[in-house]
Amino acid sequence: xxxxxxxxxxxxxxxxxxxxxxxLIKSITGGINGGVNVLLIGSFLTIISIIISAIPxxxxxxxxxxxxxxxxxxxxxxxxxxxxxxxxxxxxYNKIDKQSVGFFAxxxxxxxxxxEFVVDAAGTTYFSVEFSRFGANGIFVAIVSGLWAGEVSxxxxxxxxxxxxxxLPDIIKxxxxxxxxxxxxxxxxxxxxxxxxxxxxxxxxxxxxxxxHVFTSFGGSLLINALSPLLFYFGIHPLSVLTPVxxxxxxxxxxxxxLLAHGLAPTIANGFVINNLATTxxxxxxxxxxxxxxxxxxxxxxxxxxxxxxxxxxxxxxxxINEPLIFGLPIMLNPIFFLPFFxxxxxxxxxxxxxxxxxxxxxxxxMALSMHIPAFINAFILSEDPKAVILVIMLVILDGLIWVxxxxxHARQVEAREK
Amino acid sequence: MNILLVCQGGMSSSFVVKKIKEAFKNKGExxxxxxxxxxEIVDYIDETDIVLVAxxxxxxxxxxxxxxxxxxxxxVILPMELYGRMDGEALRVFIINSQxxxxxx
Numbered sequence: 298x299x300x301x302x303x304x305x306x307x308x309x310x311x312x313x314x315x316x317x318x319x320x321l322i323k324s325i326t327g328g329i330n331g332g333v334n335v336l337l338i339g340s341f342l343t344i345i346s347i348i349i350s351a352i353p354x355x356x357x358x359x360x361x362x363x364x365x366x367x368x369x370x371x372x373x374x375x376x377x378x379x380x381x382x383x384x385x386x387x388x389x390y391n392k393i394d395k396q397s398v399g400f401f402a403x404x405x406x407x408x409x410x411x412x413e414f415v416v417d418a419a420g421t422t423y424f425s426v427e428f429s430r431f432g433a434n435g436i437f438v439a440i441v442s443g444l445w446a447g448e449v450s451x452x453x454x455x456x457x458x459x460x461x462x463x464x465l466p467d468i469i470k471x472x473x474x475x476x477x478x479x480x481x482x483x484x485x486x487x488x489x490x491x492x493x494x495x496x497x498x499x500x501x502x503x504x505x506x507x508x509x510h511v512f513t514s515f516g517g518s519l520l521i522n523a524l525s526p527l528l529f530y531f532g533i534h535p536l537s538v539l540t541p542v543x544x545x546x547x548x549x550x551x552x553x554x555x556l557l558a559h560g561l562a563p564t565i566a567n568g569f570v571i572n573n574l575a576t577t578x579x580x581x582x583x584x585x586x587x588x589x590x591x592x593x594x595x596x597x598x599x600x601x602x603x604x605x606x607x608x609x610x611x612x613x614x615x616x617x618i619n620e621p622l623i624f625g626l627p628i629m630l631n632p633i634f635f636l637p638f639f640x641x642x643x644x645x646x647x648x649x650x651x652x653x654x655x656x657x658x659x660x661x662x663x664m665a666l667s668m669h670i671p672a673f674i675n676a677f678i679l680s681e682d683p684k685a686v687i688l689v690i691m692l693v694i695l696d697g698l699i700w701v702x703x704x705x706x707h708a709r710q711v712e713a714r715e716k
Numbered sequence: 717m718n719i720l721l722v723c724q725g726g727m728s729s730s731f732v733v734k735k736i737k738e739a740f741k742n743k744g745e746x747x748x749x750x751x752x753x754x755x756e757i758v759d760y761i762d763e764t765d766i767v768l769v770a771x772x773x774x775x776x777x778x779x780x781x782x783x784x785x786x787x788x789x790x791x792v793i794l795p796m797e798l799y800g801r802m803d804g805e806a807l808r809v810f811i812i813n814s815q816x817x818x819x820x821x
């Protein structure tokens with residue numbers, strides 16, 4: 298059976314699927330998703346410090362300050378974990394040893410960071426590198442380190458021409474393969490920084506700053522917020538396409554978090570960027586396409602099958618997982634639902650942008666980026682502003698109301714079909 | 717029988733797996749079924765008999781199929797609406813049928 302492809306399949310879905318299935322893109326996506334799990338530790342520390350700051354007498358004590366330092370430390374070294382996890386996800390796709398490749402990436406990452414050895418008067422050697430490079434600011438260097446380590450190792454491993462002596466035990470062969478691969482990764486990285494004297498971090502900063510500006514502008518972010526539901530509507534998981542773009546938003550979050558750590562209030566005047574990853578996560582109401590409002594509308598529906606789906610899907614929805622709604626209702630490729638699914642995230646974004654622009658709510662600036670925390674709680678963690686929770690509740694109610702007429706239309710269609 | 721269900725991040729599939737497990741249990745059958753992110757297939761395929769694929773990772777079905785074929789397994793794509801509605805019983809029947817009549821994955 299050969300089906301003729303529709304125009305949007307040929308020109309939209311196929312190229313995007315091809316892009317998302319690209320090994321390098323998949324490695325970045327998988328690696329960033331894996332690395333984000335490390336941010337969970339920092340997120341938990343954030344929750345604790347929010348609780349402590351609410352307790353009179355504990356605020357500003359040395360205990361609270363030490364805890365704040367711990368938070369800065371944990372968030373400050375995530376770049377290294379991204380290097381490791383991007384390399385190991387690349388190794389998984391290449392089907393080679395992920396741990397070795399991950400270690401090579403960490404070595405490459407340290408080399409690309411260009412640390413200096415400083416000897417003080419007493420003769421003690423210190424390892425010195427600008428701290429912010431190790432955090433989310435180093436995400437691009439982490440991506441390069443991860444892919445560099447992964448692909449170079451793959452090249453040497455797959456060739457297998459390194460040691461082909463007959464009668465050599467397999468384990469020795471493997472050992473040599475990785476020795477050669479690891480050395481190549483290391484020397485290659487060193488040639489770049491040591492011999493060619495290129496500072497990747499500075500290079501990326503200057504090259505990507507204008508790009509980051511475009512994406513974090515009102516329009517750029519609007520585009521991304523509109524693209525996400527569009528992709529999901531056609532059955533392409535938005536994260537499989539957009540994760541590399543999220544890396545750009547992450548650098549903006551890192552800059553905001555740094556300003557916050559210096560004690561500045563999160564306002565535009567103080568140089569905080571509205572559209573950073575924390576804001577994107579705050580807008581992730583029930584999953585890509587902001588379907589939490591829809592889920593509540595289903596719960597209150599007059600139609601039994603809609604209520605049933607709503608009950609099934611509410612727990613995943615609270616954890617920002619909306620596959621049950623996308624595939625179960627279904628929203629995907631369903632003409633009735635295109636409009637609300639496409640429009641709701643845009644409305645949420647525009648309202649939130651102006652609320653933040655007017656300074657009614659603190660600009661979300663926390664590195665506590667975790668995808669699967671209920672939207673109402675996440676809003677507070679990301680912005681440390683209780684008013685953000687009220688905003689999210691209002692958006693969810695508004696979203697639900699927008700969905701109601703479309704659900705009624707759908708129910709009428711389903712009933713007509715059953716008759 | 718060991719079953720592996722893969723999706724984008726291993727999150728939505730974990731809810732579906734729970735329902736499938738319940739359905740098998742209700743029929744008094746014992747299966748071992750786990751959910752993982754699609755990139756983790758290589759880590760689990762050695763101890764897997766059946767690979768189920770969620771509709772949210774169809775973009776990389778070619779890669780998944782290649783990995784599975786190397787291990788003599790034909791991946792089974794789960795129908796979108798059964799997956800979305802987390803209909804454990806219907807999925808149980810679907811899985812069994814896919815194994816009986818030479819699957820179409």
